[in-house]
Amino acid sequence: MRISLFITCYNDTLFPEIGIAVVRVLERLGHTIDFPYAQTCCGQMHYNTGYQPEALPLVRRFVEVFRDSEVVCVPSSSCVTMMREHYEKIALASGDRSLQSEVAALLPRVYEFTEMLVHRLGVEDVGAVYPHRVTYHSSCHSLRNLHLGDVPIRLLRNVRGLELIPMEAGDLCCGFGGTFSIKNSAVSGAMLEEKLQYIKKTQAEVCTACDNSCLMHIGGALHRQRANMRTEHIATILASDSDSRVPSNGAR
Amino acid sequence: MSPVPAHDFKDSRSPDFPTAALPLLQDAQLRNNLRHATGIIQGKRARVVGEMPDWQALREAGQRIRAHAHEYLDLYLEQFEDRCTAAGGHVHWARDAAEANLIVVQLAKHSTGKVIKIKSMTTEETGLNRALEAAGISPVETDLAELIVQLGHDKPSHIVVPALHKNRRQVRELFARTMNLPDLGDRPEDLAEAARLHLRRQFLSTPVAISGANFLIAETGGVCIVESEGNGRMCLTLPRTLISVAGIDKIIPRFQDLEVMLQLLPRSATGERMNPYNSVWTGVHPGDGPQEFHIVLLDNRRTEVLRDPEARETLHCIRCGACQNTCPVYRQTGGHAYGSVYAGPIGAILTPQLAMMERGQSLPYASSLCGACYEVCPVKINIPEILIHLRGRVVTGRPKALSALHPEAVVMRAMRWIFSNSTRFSMAQRVGRIAQRPWIRRSGWIERLPSVLGRWTRTRDLRPLPAQSFREWFHGRHESSAVLPQSSEPHHE
Known part of the structure; x- marks a missing residue:
């Protein structure tokens, strides 16, 4: 299958290794990756911060860039949530009929990365090898908006050598919240501190998630506290095999 | 226009949420109390909700009952007025807090200089106690938690458990001091007994009671209050005169709708299958209970909330507090950071709307949009969606001259400009790589950034x-040319 990759603006800029990992996994499964260079951002930051009109041109851009794609893979639950929960509303508010129908036609072909593997491609074992103790953080968007359920867990359970350690209070928000982490940084920090107690209690080597936004926040604090744990996006773990060394956050 | 000092539900001098949160985050005792209390209520709620196979259908029904009642609010309110009046009750209409307080004060004037009160967030909203005190009438709170708040000259921090921020040792100190009981123990039964003795005298000697309401039943003209302690039942039955204050949003069409509401509310609020005390009364009955009944129907900008179709479901709220208990933000700061009697996620959407978006603008931002509130809401209020919508109203509501220059607006416009062209975007990535250099430490990470960052x-x-x-x-990986392609750029900006 020809899979179009929407890497998302922050992964493109800050975490290119996630895109590289997604490409590795999908190519290993025999698919071809299409990366339209005209893509930029889904508009989530503008929309969620209250600048809804500023998000409209970004919605148009996304639709124009991906309208002919067979499927679109997005390694970020929050960006997919933005599309699924708000694109139709934005298109409706714009009064642009053709945008409305294009959004409606495109959305069913947009998948979060792990969701695409399990639900669209029917794969739970991607042939990964990752001999580490790992705990999984369910981001709020993957849990409550995309209802991914145990999809990421099923993928992780099939990784050779990986020991999956369950986390208490798994549905507790880590406190990132986009611009919330800046506008309410003290509260965000307090929420993170509570979450970190549960994360550290697992004594895992790696905390993983489907969203690098949470992981940037969690990993930033783990690094600040010189904790003996690092964060890795789930794509990095699924891309690891016995032949390849995938660059990790900690190695940089 | 009113001789009674009217207090708004939100203090105009209160600081914004991030500022108000700072000292609260430093209060280790408070944060322990919050975590402990909300954790217990959440656990109880989860157990009794989990045993209901039709919980989602009940939520759906609750949502529809509320939406229908508000769609035909004018009809149901008049029906309520007719039926309540026919049953011997007196119905008063109050446009705002000042009018409501004035009505209550005038009705309560013939009392013995004091009134007993059932816990009511609506009268907290109107600042009724201050209005009563200004008229020389002492309000005596009879709900245990409200008594704790009143004796401590404190403010409620939770809509169901107003003294949630206090633990029992703190309550013991307060009772020992204010009730002159130096030997008081701190077991729950010691504290309950002290409150019981303190309150019993008030119940027996006060001729006027003031309450709020959980539901107004249009079909019968009846009023419903649910509670746990029985102190409310005392106030509803012992005094000669009962005055209830209720927001116009509290209406439900039929008596039968209580079937749904009285399953949703106690399970969501206190984690109980049913409330220990469920009172429903209609007008007055000779020889039984209060012989004079007044109900004040309060608007206080609720009709303004109804005007916004994107946010009107805020008024579906049945004040269960489940969103507060589950909210990871509330669990860190407690209710006082919200500067309003309505705290937590529901407060973050209700308060700024009741203030016509003139105050409380920081509240829609006091959320990580984690969605836990929506998940537990018994009437399915999509709080995260409304938060985002209200953020939009905050941005568009800025004064014209300021809005273009607002630093955040400038950043957002710049980001939109960058994201509107992929060449600009990759240029910005390159600029970022250069600009960050002075900030990268030996560890290879950035440990300190200037300004807002x-x-x-x-x-x-x-x-x-x-x-x-x-x-x-x-x-x-794919091309030999070093220049990123631009030809695929969509035609518009």
């Missing part, structure tokens, strides 16, 4: 932008 690095390090973006990697 410094709020990030206060508690977290930041991994710098790597040498190559993903698009550069992908391009390098």
